[in-house]
Amino acid sequence: DVKVTQSSRYLVKRTGEKVFLECVQDMDHENMFWYRQDPGLGLRLIYFSYDVKMKEKGDIPEGYSVSREKKERFSLILESASTNQTSMYLCASSAPGQGNSPLHFGNGTRLTVT
Amino acid sequence: DQQVKQNSPSLSVQEGRISILNCDYTNSMFDYFLWYKKYPAEGPTFLISISSIKDKNEDGRFTVFLNKSAKHLSLHIVPSQPGDSAVYFCAATMNSGYSTLTFGKGTMLLVSP
Numbered sequence: 001d002v003k004v005t006q007s008s009r010y011l012v013k014r015t016g017e018k019v020f021l022e023c024v025q026d027m028d029h030e031n032m033f034w035y036r037q038d039p040g041l042g043l044r045l046i047y048f049s050y051d052v053k054m055k056e057k058g059d060i061p062e063g064y065s066v067s068r069e070k071k072e073r074f075s076l077i078l079e080s081a082s083t084n085q086t087s088m089y090l091c092a093s094s095a096p097g098q099g100n101s102p103l104h105f106g107n108g109t110r111l112t113v114t
Numbered sequence: 115d116q117q118v119k120q121n122s123p124s125l126s127v128q129e130g131r132i133s134i135l136n137c138d139y140t141n142s143m144f145d146y147f148l149w150y151k152k153y154p155a156e157g158p159t160f161l162i163s164i165s166s167i168k169d170k171n172e173d174g175r176f177t178v179f180l181n182k183s184a185k186h187l188s189l190h191i192v193p194s195q196p197g198d199s200a201v202y203f204c205a206a207t208m209n210s211g212y213s214t215l216t217f218g219k220g221t222m223l224l225v226s227p
Contacts, residue, residue, distance in 0.1 A: 105159070108155070
């Protein structure tokens with residue numbers, strides 16, 4: 001079974017802090033994604049990566065950056081956390097190829113910014 | 115502009131009955147559709163998918179129907195069980211190149227005993 005592991009289940013940070021959310025997958029997937037889930041808004045794509053050192057902006061990249069130095073690890077960075085970034089963050093990976101490859105999600109990191 | 119719409123935020127069904135979750139899309143370029151299920155405090159898990167070349171796909175108690183002319187798909191769960199209570203997300207993509215998934219806002223299903 002594919003395992004996508006997010007390093008923290010819960011995080012509480014202060015406004016202005018730099019925040020790192022880490023994600024590791026163990027299935028040698030080329031594709032990795034970061035989503036946030038908010039009530040009434042569903043899942044929104046922040047950033048994704050189809051290869052090491054490659055990144056693409058999703059629908060809501062503002063205030064975020066990412067890093068993919070190794071194939072199995074995809075990090076989401078909040079450069080200066082703000083209260084509107086309080087959310088559930090979900091990392092996912094998928095096999096290479098076309099868009100129909102199902103995503104495998106981690107269990108999420110619930111981030112609270114105070 | 116919301117390209118994938120789940121217009122019912124919630125649905126309540128009795129155990130043993132059929133649950134029907136609906137999803138509409140606006141982008142005619144979408145040609146592959148997926149349903150994900152999410153329990154609280156867990157990530158979404160893939161449930162079932164359908165290609166636009168089909169109008170039905172079945173997997174056990176779960177069936178997805180696609181009506182391309184209406185740009186509508188539905189997920190049927192028969193019979194519904196209390197363990198099916200979760201949020202269900204509809205997603206769509208273009209089955210070519212590096213296309214990403216576009217998700218709906220989700221429908222919370224509650225199956226009562």
